Amino acid sequence: MIGPALVVANISKRFGGVTAISDVSFEVPRGCLTALIGPNGAGKTTLFNLVTNLFPWTSGDILFNGASLKGSSSRQIAALGLTRTFQTARVFPRMTVLENVLVGGHRHVRSHPIAQALWLPSARRDEMQLQARAEEFLELAGLTRYCHEPATDLPMGSQKMLEVVRALMTTPQLLLLDEPAAGLNDSETAELAALLCAIRDCGVTIMLVEHNMSLVMSIADQVIVLDVGCIIASGNPKEIRRDSRVIAAYMGNDGGQTCA
Amino acid sequence: MAATIIGGLLQGGVFALLALGFALVYRVTGVVNLCQGAFCVLGALSMYTLEQTLGWPAALAATGAVVLTTLFGALLGLATFVPALNRLPNSSMLMLTAGLLTLVEGLVLIFWGSQPFNLPAFSGEAPVQIFGLRVATQAFWIVGVVAVVVCLLWYLLTRTMIGKQLRACAENPMAARLMGINVTLMSTLSFSLAAMIGAIGGIVLAPITSLQFDSGTFFTISGFIAVAIGGMGSFVGAIVGGLILGVAEQFAAGYISSLFSNGIAVILLLVALMFRPNGLFGVGGSRRVDVRDEQQVHLGIVRIQNGPAVTLSTAIVLLLAVLPWTGWFDSILPSLIITGILFIGVLGLDVLMGFAGQVSLGQGAFMAIGGYAAAILAVQYDWPPLMGVLAGIVLSLACSMGLSLVTMRLRGIYLALATLAFAMLVDSLITGWMDLTGGPSGLVGIPALSVGGYDFATPFSMYYLVLALGVVLVLLLTGLMRSSFGRALKAIRADQLAAAALDINIGRYKMAAFAISAVFASISGSLFAFNFHYLAPDMVGIPRSLEMVTMLVVGGEGMLVGPLVGVALLTLLPEVFQPLALYKTLAEGILLVMTFQYCPAGLAGLTIKQLHDVFEWFAARKHISPRITQEDLR
Numbered sequence: 001m002i003g004p005a006l007v008v009a010n011i012s013k014r015f016g017g018v019t020a021i022s023d024v025s026f027e028v029p030r031g032c033l034t035a036l037i038g039p040n041g042a043g044k045t046t047l048f049n050l051v052t053n054l055f056p057w058t059s060g061d062i063l064f065n066g067a068s069l070k071g072s073s074s075r076q077i078a079a080l081g082l083t084r085t086f087q088t089a090r091v092f093p094r095m096t097v098l099e100n101v102l103v104g105g106h107r108h109v110r111s112h113p114i115a116q117a118l119w120l121p122s123a124r125r126d127e128m129q130l131q132a133r134a135e136e137f138l139e140l141a142g143l144t145r146y147c148h149e150p151a152t153d154l155p156m157g158s159q160k161m162l163e164v165v166r167a168l169m170t171t172p173q174l175l176l177l178d179e180p181a182a183g184l185n186d187s188e189t190a191e192l193a194a195l196l197c198a199i200r201d202c203g204v205t206i207m208l209v210e211h212n213m214s215l216v217m218s219i220a221d222q223v224i225v226l227d228v229g230c231i232i233a234s235g236n237p238k239e240i241r242r243d244s245r246v247i248a249a250y251m252g253n254d255g256g257q258t259c260a
Numbered sequence: 261m262a263a264t265i266i267g268g269l270l271q272g273g274v275f276a277l278l279a280l281g282f283a284l285v286y287r288v289t290g291v292v293n294l295c296q297g298a299f300c301v302l303g304a305l306s307m308y309t310l311e312q313t314l315g316w317p318a319a320l321a322a323t324g325a326v327v328l329t330t331l332f333g334a335l336l337g338l339a340t341f342v343p344a345l346n347r348l349p350n351s352s353m354l355m356l357t358a359g360l361l362t363l364v365e366g367l368v369l370i371f372w373g374s375q376p377f378n379l380p381a382f383s384g385e386a387p388v389q390i391f392g393l394r395v396a397t398q399a400f401w402i403v404g405v406v407a408v409v410v411c412l413l414w415y416l417l418t419r420t421m422i423g424k425q426l427r428a429c430a431e432n433p434m435a436a437r438l439m440g441i442n443v444t445l446m447s448t449l450s451f452s453l454a455a456m457i458g459a460i461g462g463i464v465l466a467p468i469t470s471l472q473f474d475s476g477t478f479f480t481i482s483g484f485i486a487v488a489i490g491g492m493g494s495f496v497g498a499i500v501g502g503l504i505l506g507v508a509e510q511f512a513a514g515y516i517s518s519l520f521s522n523g524i525a526v527i528l529l530l531v532a533l534m535f536r537p538n539g540l541f542g543v544g545g546s547r548r549v550d551v552r553d554e555q556q557v558h559l560g561i562v563r564i565q566n567g568p569a570v571t572l573s574t575a576i577v578l579l580l581a582v583l584p585w586t587g588w589f590d591s592i593l594p595s596l597i598i599t600g601i602l603f604i605g606v607l608g609l610d611v612l613m614g615f616a617g618q619v620s621l622g623q624g625a626f627m628a629i630g631g632y633a634a635a636i637l638a639v640q641y642d643w644p645p646l647m648g649v650l651a652g653i654v655l656s657l658a659c660s661m662g663l664s665l666v667t668m669r670l671r672g673i674y675l676a677l678a679t680l681a682f683a684m685l686v687d688s689l690i691t692g693w694m695d696l697t698g699g700p701s702g703l704v705g706i707p708a709l710s711v712g713g714y715d716f717a718t719p720f721s722m723y724y725l726v727l728a729l730g731v732v733l734v735l736l737l738t739g740l741m742r743s744s745f746g747r748a749l750k751a752i753r754a755d756q757l758a759a760a761a762l763d764i765n766i767g768r769y770k771m772a773a774f775a776i777s778a779v780f781a782s783i784s785g786s787l788f789a790f791n792f793h794y795l796a797p798d799m800v801g802i803p804r805s806l807e808m809v810t811m812l813v814v815g816g817e818g819m820l821v822g823p824l825v826g827v828a829l830l831t832l833l834p835e836v837f838q839p840l841a842l843y844k845t846l847a848e849g850i851l852l853v854m855t856f857q858y859c860p861a862g863l864a865g866l867t868i869k870q871l872h873d874v875f876e877w878f879a880a881r882k883h884i885s886p887r888i889t890q891e892d893l894r
Binding site: 052054073074075078079083084086090092093094095096099102103104105106107109111113116117118119123126127130150166167170 | 561735736737739740743744745747748750751753754755757758759760761762763764765766772818
């Protein structure tokens with residue numbers, strides 16, 4: 001397929017009298033890693049929630065593979081191949097790491113529940129294939145040793161990785177990651193960066209919201225900077241690093257010093 | 261006409277009081293307190309004892325009864341309800357309050373017995389004439405008391421510091437705690453206030469309605485329906501909802517049939533849920549949804565490895581298969597059969613509650629549908645029993661689908677309450693529809709179950725039938741639960757939003773789980789009828805539904821072995837301790853509450869965990885030299 005994976009066109013969102021997002025437009029090119037950055041309260045997560053339709057937008061449109069997402073439920077959006085993760089890791093409690101990942105593969109299960117209840121060979125084969133794929137992904141993320149541990153017992157960094165792996169099991173065309181590095185230490189962040197690059201190199205388009213500048217600058221192909229609901233800059237990491245508006249937004253107008 | 265309206269408003273006034281109690285606790289703690297109705301009964305019966313037995317003057321007796329009930333409520337709240345608030349998710353809190361309801365009913369049963377009680381009217385029985393209408397003097401008491409309580413409550417909540425604190429707890433308990441508000445105290449206060457309001461309602465109503473130990477369930481459901489119509493958490497809504505419900509019930513009773521007075525309440529509820537899920541005066545706003553706010557219990561995962569699981573279950577089945585041959589268990593064989601039959605019903609409930617995390621308080625209703633469908637078709641239409649069982653299954657499926665469609669858009673707790681209301685509807689239908697069901701005295705002359713010419717007429721044959729059916733159903737569920745279907749259910753229980761983001765069709769899965777639970781209950785109900793050759797409403801009524809929830813929770817939800825432990829315990833123990841039958845209801849309530857408090861994984865979960873730890877310990881010992889172990893022990 002050609003053309004950008006995601007097109008956000010003149011999108012606005014108002015909560016009562018507060019304009020959280022005003023007239024934002026951008027494109028997410030296919031096969032690239034796009035990062036959405038901005039100071040606290042810039043509207044990054046709101047924008048994410050609009051894309052996955054957790055709440056409806058006020059005006060404008062969002063197109064995924066050329067089709068509008070207006071009015072689609074979270075599940076329908078996931079069914080289109082657009083999978084998201086959440087700001088606070090939302091692994092399923094009371095399930096093991098492996099089971100968490102298997103849930104991600106849910107949409108690829110072809111066997112009917114009745115076949116599963118009757119222990120039919122076809123259902124078992126389906127299950128084995130899913131499990132093999134899940135183990136492969138866990139290996140990729142370095143989580144194999146936790147395989148049978150309860151997911152909530154994992155350290156935060158591993159939970160975040162697990163959530164990415166789980167999202168990956170849906171074989172998404174576009175992966176939306178909401179602050180994947182929040183709460184991670186430096187070595188965990190480095191592992192995450194490696195994982196994200198590996199995923200992108202497999203051809204999955206990624207868009208992420210992130211605070212961690214060094215992570216964004218090292219792995220992103222395109223950076224979009226949001227401040228108080230508007231895009232103030234976009235481009236590759238090098239351009240962004242030099243952009244005076246970005247520096248002003250992060251350091252305050254009178255700062256004038258170069259930021260990291 | 262006018263008399264009906266007045267009667268309705270009176271009844272409605274009391275419902276409004278109950279609804280206020282609900283709204284109060286819900287506003288402060290976010291929990292629907294099903295124990296509410298029990299305080300009515302407790303208040304009224306305490307007054308009866310103080311006034312009639314001890315000879316206190318009415319005013320003093322009423323005050324004493326209200327104080328006693330409030331104190332009891334405060335103690336109960338402080339010991340069970342409030343400490344659980346921080347640890348249990350909302351669905352478990354709902355079941356905990358259902359357990360409290362059972363507990364209080366059990367207490368009332370022990371102290372006052374099961375006969376109905378009636379208080380004398382406060383100002384004599386002679387009615388007064390107003391505009392040509394004869395109105396009982398008690399009516400003025402009810403109206404006056406309701407008005408005073410409403411005004412006082414309004415003053416407390418809006419004009420005092422305590423009211424501000426209560427409302428702060430409702431909005432955000434964490435922030436309230438940081439502001440120095442004693443959230444524990446406020447939760448206890450709201451619970452006790454609700455108990456007090458309940459007691460007052462019971463006392464003023466008792467002269468015009470007779471009350472008995474299990475009337476609490478009726479009051480709870482009516483109060484809840486009133487508050488659901490008016491809007492959860494809205495005080496004006498509670499009052500309006502109560503009045504609407506009272507008038508509607510009186511009209512239904514007066515002009516159609518008293519059979520439908522319960523029915524109309526349920527229909528009102530379902531209509532309200534369908535068209536105005538937030539109620540007439542509902543306070544619903546959009547909230548941030550991408551951050552998880554529900555409390556999660558970190559139980560860990562209790563599971564047996566595949567190998568030991570196969571060995572263990574084979575051993576259990578073999579043991580059960582040879583049991584009747586030993587001859588030692590002939591006396592309890594009927595109880596074993598009942599255990600097996602109930603196990604099937606609770607197994608279905610486990611799929612819905614333990615795996616999908618949806619609470620159903622109406623499992624008994626589906627047992628009733630399965631039981632009565634099979635029994636009526638066999639007795640009155642001479643259908644072969646197996647066809648009757650099938651008809652029951654089809655009917656249960658249809659009802660479960662209908663209920664899911666109504667409740668699908670609503671939050672979890674509403675399914676539980678809709679099932680409770682549905683159970684009440686079914687109960688009133690089978691009690692009232694005398695020609696078909698035999699009414700309260702039950703349906704007799706149900707034949708034995710026969711399949712292909714073979715009659716399962718002896719306990720011996722019935723035992724093996726139930727055993728075989730149980731094994732087959734467990735195998736089917738095992739296959740289902742260890743595949744993608746079971747994982748999807750568990751994911752939905754754990755986190756709906758995250759599950760939806762992974763392309764899991766939540767509505768369809770919940771519906772499937774509900775359908776499975778309905779079918780299992782229906783089968784279990786049919787077996788009940790064929791086993792006893794007799795079926796009465798109280799065998800499959802609301803107490804049965806609550807008992808099944810207790811069995812599941814006590815045994816351990818989310819494991820297929822849990823229901824077996826719970827059902828066996830609660831069916832076989834009372835059999836062994838026959839003389840203590842009076843204490844059964846109380847014991848069930850206490851067991852449910854204690855399980856939530858001390859052993860949320862249930863008895864089966866606890867046992868497996870302990871065994872696991874013992875094995876680990878032995879395994880660890882093998883690899884360590886004895887000297888070091890000794891050091892460690894010191």
